[in-house]
Amino acid sequence: xxxxxxxxxxxxxxxxxxxxxxxxxxxxxxxxxxxxxxxxxxxxxxxxxxxxxxxxxxxxxxxxxxxxxxxxxxxxxxxxxxxxxxxxxxxxxxxxxxxxxxxxxxxxxxxxxxxxxxxxxxxxxxxxxxxxxxxxxxxxxxxxxxxxxxxxxxxxxxxxxxxxxxxxxxxxxxxxxxxxxxxxxxxxxxxxxxxxxxxxxxxxxxxxxxxxxxxxxxxxxxxxxxxxxxxxxxxxxxxxxxxxxxxxxxxxxxxxxxxxxxxxxxxxxxxxxxxxxxxxxxxxxxxxxxxxxxxxxxxxxxxxxxxxxxxxxxxxxxxxxxxxxxxxxxxxxxxxxxxxxxxxxxxxxxxxxxxxxxxxxxxxxxxxxxxxxxxxxxxxxxxxxxxxxxxxxxxxxxxxxxxxxxxxxxxxxxxxxxxxxxxxxxxxx
Amino acid sequence: xxxxxxxxxxxxxxxxxxxxxxxxxxxxxxxxxxxxxxxxxxxxxxxxxxxxxxxxxxxxxxxxxxxxxxxxxxxxxxxxxxxxxxxxxxxxxxxxxxxxxxxxxxxxxxxxxxxxxxxxxxxxxxxxxxxxxxxxxxxxxxxxxxxxxxxxxxxxxxx
Numbered sequence: 001x002x003x004x005x006x007x008x009x010x011x012x013x014x015x016x017x018x019x020x021x022x023x024x025x026x027x028x029x030x031x032x033x034x035x036x037x038x039x040x041x042x043x044x045x046x047x048x049x050x051x052x053x054x055x056x057x058x059x060x061x062x063x064x065x066x067x068x069x070x071x072x073x074x075x076x077x078x079x080x081x082x083x084x085x086x087x088x089x090x091x092x093x094x095x096x097x098x099x100x101x102x103x104x105x106x107x108x109x110x111x112x113x114x115x116x117x118x119x120x121x122x123x124x125x126x127x128x129x130x131x132x133x134x135x136x137x138x139x140x141x142x143x144x145x146x147x148x149x150x151x152x153x154x155x156x157x158x159x160x161x162x163x164x165x166x167x168x169x170x171x172x173x174x175x176x177x178x179x180x181x182x183x184x185x186x187x188x189x190x191x192x193x194x195x196x197x198x199x200x201x202x203x204x205x206x207x208x209x210x211x212x213x214x215x216x217x218x219x220x221x222x223x224x225x226x227x228x229x230x231x232x233x234x235x236x237x238x239x240x241x242x243x244x245x246x247x248x249x250x251x252x253x254x255x256x257x258x259x260x261x262x263x264x265x266x267x268x269x270x271x272x273x274x275x276x277x278x279x280x281x282x283x284x285x286x287x288x289x290x291x292x293x294x295x296x297x298x299x300x301x302x303x304x305x306x307x308x309x310x311x312x313x314x315x316x317x318x319x320x321x322x323x324x325x326x327x328x329x330x331x332x333x334x335x336x337x338x339x340x341x342x343x344x345x346x347x348x349x350x351x352x353x354x355x356x357x358x359x360x361x362x363x364x365x366x367x368x369x370x371x372x373x374x375x376x377x378x379x380x381x382x383x384x385x386x387x388x389x390x391x392x393x394x395x396x397x398x399x400x401x402x403x404x405x406x407x408x409x410x411x412x413x414x415x416x417x418x419x420x421x422x423x424x425x426x427x428x429x
Numbered sequence: 430x431x432x433x434x435x436x437x438x439x440x441x442x443x444x445x446x447x448x449x450x451x452x453x454x455x456x457x458x459x460x461x462x463x464x465x466x467x468x469x470x471x472x473x474x475x476x477x478x479x480x481x482x483x484x485x486x487x488x489x490x491x492x493x494x495x496x497x498x499x500x501x502x503x504x505x506x507x508x509x510x511x512x513x514x515x516x517x518x519x520x521x522x523x524x525x526x527x528x529x530x531x532x533x534x535x536x537x538x539x540x541x542x543x544x545x546x547x548x549x550x551x552x553x554x555x556x557x558x559x560x561x562x563x564x565x566x567x568x569x570x571x572x573x574x575x576x577x578x579x580x581x582x583x584x585x586x587x588x
Contacts, residue, residue, distance in 0.1 A: 019450050060457065126527030135468060136494060136580045140551055141523060141530045146538050149521035157519070157564050201523040201538075202559065250494055250540055250549040253501070276519060276540060276549070 001101040005227035005234040005429060007041070007220050009382030010034030014184045014215035014370035017117030023053070023064060024071035026216035027111045030375075031072055034109075034218045034382075040230040041220070047105035048078035052092030052112035053374035054085060057127040059115060068111060078105075085131045086310060088112065089217070089377020090413020090422030094240045096221045097424075106223045110381075113216035114372035124212045131416055133248045145209055145311070147249060147417050149201035152313035155277040156203075161331035163203050166312035167194035168334045168348060170207045170367055173309060175346050177364025179400040182379070184213055184370030190347060194312075208312040213370030217378035219385070227429070233389040238408075239293030239425035243284025249276050249417040258283045260323040261296045267326055279418035282321030289410070289423040290323075298323045299358050302425075303406040304387060305339075306380040308414035309365040315339075318412060322423070324358060344400065362387065362401045377413035377422070384409040388428045465578075470508055471495040475583050476576035480511040482546060493543055493550040511550070513570040514588060515541040518549050522559035537562060541585060556586040 010033030012018075012026045021029070035041060049072075051065030061067070065081040084091040089112045096110035116124050129142035137147075155161050170189060177183035194207040227234035246252050254272035258280055259265065274280040286298070295301040305322065309315035316330035325333040333339065337350035339360035363369055363383040366376060386392045387406050393399025408427040415421065444454035465472055474481040483492040487504025499506055518540040526534055537559060540549040554568060567588040576582050 019447065019452055060455070120528070122525070122528040122531055125525070126529055129527045135465060137551055138527075139580045140553060141526055141533065141536055141538055143523055143526040143530065143538075146521050146523045146526065149523075150519045150538060150540055153521060153564070154519040199524045201521045201525070203521075246500060248494060248551070250551050251492060251496070251500065252548070254547065 002103060003224045004097050004100045004237045005222055005224060005231070006237060006381065006385050006426065007222045007227050007231035007234050008034040008037045009220070009385045010037070010218040011182045011379050011382050012216040013182050014213045014372055014375070014379070016184065016211065016213065018214040019117065023059065023113045023115050023216070024068050026214065027068045027113050027218065028071055030216045030218040031109070031111060034220050038220070038230050041107070043073055045226070046074060046077065046107050046109055048099065049074055049109040049111060050092045050095045050099070051079060051081045052083070052088045052110065052378065053081070053114055054083060054088045055114070055127055055373065057130065058118055058124070060118065068113070074109070084420040085415030086308065086373055087377065087413040087415035087420040087422050088374045089379070090411070090424065091242070091377070091420065092374070093219055093377055093381050093424060094242065094422055096219065097237050097240055100221050100223055106226050108221050110219045110221065110378055111216065112374035112378045114374045115214050116212040116372060117214045121212055137248055143201065145204055146201040148311045148313055149204045151249070151276045151317070151417070152311070153203065154275065155313065155317060158277050159328035159331065161316060163195060164191055165331035165334045166208055166316060167191040169309065169312040169315045170194045171346055171348060172340055173361050173365040173367040175344060176341055176362055176401060177368030179398045180364050180369065180396055182396070183364045183368050185211060185368055186364060187368070188347065204311060204313065210310045210366040210371040213372040215370060215372035215375045215379070217375040217382055219378050219381040233391070234429045235385050235388045235426050236429045237424060238427050239289035239295070241285040241288030241292070241423045243281035243288070243421050245274070245279065245281040245418045247416065247419055252276060257327060258287060260287055260290065260298070262323065263326070271327060273327070278317060278327060279321045279414070279421060281418045281421040282318055282412070282414065282423070285421045285423040286322045289425050293425040293427070295425065299356050302358060302408050302410050304362055304403055304409045305358060305360045305412065306363060306365065306384050306409065307360060307412040308376070309361055309367050310371060310414065312367065314414065315360065315365070318414070319360070322410065322412065341401065359403060362403065377411070380411040380413065381424070381426070384411050384426050388426055467497040468495040472578045472582070475572060476578065478572045480513060480570055480583060481508045482511040483507070484509045491546045492548045493541070493546045494548065511546060512543050515543040515550070515568055517554070517562065517564055517566045517568055518542040519564060520554065520562045522562070535559060539568065539585060541568060553581065553584045554586070555584060
C-alpha cells in the first residue's frame with residue numbers, strides 16, 4: 001500500500017428537493033466544482049471512479065452509477081458502485097482510497113448522490129426501513145427513528161443520558177450550519193425548541209432527527225506523486241477502518257467492551273457490550289483507523305470530528321465509540337462543552353473553556369446539512385478536506401467554521417442500526 | 430409498406446405536478462413470491478402459539494430470533510421454544526412511521542429480554558399507556574388466532 005491524498009472536493013447543496021436537476025446533473029455540479037479547484041487536473045488524468053448511492057427504491061433506476069459515469073464523460077474508464085446503507089458515502093471514499101493505495105489508479109474520483117424527494121417523507125421512511133430485516137423487523141412497524149429511540153432509551157437507562165443533552169447536540173449542529181451555505185436546515189434553536197417540536201418516536205422529536213435530502217458530493221483522491229504536482233495543499237488519508245454488526249439489533253451480543261489503546265478493562269467492569277446502547281461496529285472502525293494513523297489518544301491527537309449524527313442520540317453514542325470519552329460519558333461530554341465550536345454563541349449555558357475541546361460536526365452534520373445518503377460520507381470528506389487545507393472560508397464564503405491550525409480530523413459514516421460503520425482519518429500533508 | 434399508419438391514441442392521461450421542470454406521477458407496484466426458507470419453522474410456530482428461538486449446536490449460544498447458523502461460531506442451530514414471559518429491555522412509542530404503518534400510530538415497539546436467552550426479540554406492546562411503559566416491566570406473548578405468517582402474528586401485553 002502507498003500513501004493516498006485527497007486533492008479536491010465538491011458538494012451540490014443539500015436541499016429538500018432539487019427537481020430541476022436529476023442525479024446526473026447534481027453529481028456533475030459537484031464534480032465540476034472539484035475539478036475547478038485543481039486546475040491542473042484534466043479528465044484524461046482520472047483513472048476511474050467509485051459511485052456511491054444507497055437506494056434503488058429512491059432512484060427508480062438500476063445502474064444509475066453508469067449513467068453518471070457517462071454524463072461526467074468518464075467512459076470507458078473503470079467504475080463500480082459501492083453500497084452500504086447510511087455508510088455508503090464512507091465506504092465509497094474508502095473504496096477510492098483502496099484503488100489508489102493498491103496502485104491500480106493514480107487518480108480516482110468518488111462521487112455520491114441520493115434523490116430522496118422522489119417520494120413523500122413517509123414513503124421515504126418506509127424505503128429506509130427496508131434496510132432493516134424485512135422478515136422480522138420491518139413488518140413489526142419498521143421505522144429507523146423508532147429503532148434509534150429504543151437504543152437511546154437503553155442508553156438513558158444504563159448511563160443517565162438526558163433528552164436535554166440530546167437537545168444540546170441539535171442546537172449545536174443547527175447553529176454551526178448557519179455558517180454553511182451547503183446546509184439544508186441551519187437555525188438558531190433552543191433546548192425548548194427541540195423538546196417542543198413534534199414527537200416522532202419517544203424520546204426523539206423531529207429536531208433530534210436528520211431530514212430527507214437531495215444532494216451530491218465528490219472527493220478526488222490521488223497518489224503522492226500526482227497530489228504533489230496538482231494540489232498546493234493536499235490532505236493525506238492516513239487511516240481507514242470499517243466495522244459491522246448484526247442486521248437485527250435484537251441479535252447483538254452483551255459481552256465485553258472492545259478497548260481502544262487509552263482504555264483498560266477496569267474502565268468497564270460492569271458494562272455488557274455493545275447491547276443496543278453502543279455500536280461495536282463504530283468502535284471497531286475507530287480502532288482500525290487509529291492503528292493505521294498511529295492515534296493513541298483520540299481527543300489529543302485529533303482536532304475535529306465530522307460524524308454521522310442521523311440522530312442527536314447517535315452523535316452522543318458515537319462520541320463513546322470513537323473514544324472521545326468513556327462509554328457512558330457521552331451526555332456529560334456535551335454538558336462539558338467539549339464538542340462545541342470555539343467562538344460560536346449557542347445561547348446555551350456552557351463552560352467557557354472546556355477541559356477537553358474537540359469540535360464535533362463543525363459543518364452542522366447530518367442534522368443540519370441533511371442526509372442525501374450516498375452523498376453524505378463524501379460531503380464529510382469535502383468539509384474535512386477544506387478544514388485541513390484552511391480553505392473553509394473560501395469554499396463556504398464565511399470563515400467562522402474554520403478551525404485555526406487544524407492538523408488532523410476524523411470522519412465517520414454509519415449505516416442501519418450500526419451494521420456498517422466507517423472511520424477515516426485525514427491529515428494535513 | 431404503409432406510410433399512412435398511426436399508433437392508436439388512448440384517453441389515459443398523466444398526472445402532472447409541475448411543468449418547469451416537468452414532474453409527473455409514476456406508479457410502481459409489485460407482488461413478490463417470498464420464501465421464508467430456513468426460517469419457515471419460526472412462522473409455523475407462531476401459528477401454533479409458540480415462539481421459537483435458535484440454540485447453537487456447537488457453542489450453546491441462544492438467540493431469541495431465528496437464525497440457521499450461529500453468529501458466534503458458525504455452527505448449525507437447533508430450534509427451541511422460548512419462554513412466553515419476558516421483560517421490556519427497551520421501548521419507544523412511534524407517533525410517525527413508514528407510510529404502511531402511519532395509520533397504526535401511535536404504536537409501541539419493544540425489545541423483549543427472556544431469562545436464559547442471550548439476545549432480544551423485537552415486537553409490539555399493547556395494553557399499556559405510552560407513559561407507563563418501563564424498562565424491566567414484565568410482559569407476556571400473545572398470538573393472533575388467524576395467522577398471517579408474519580412477524581406480527583406475535584405481540585406482547587403487560588403481565
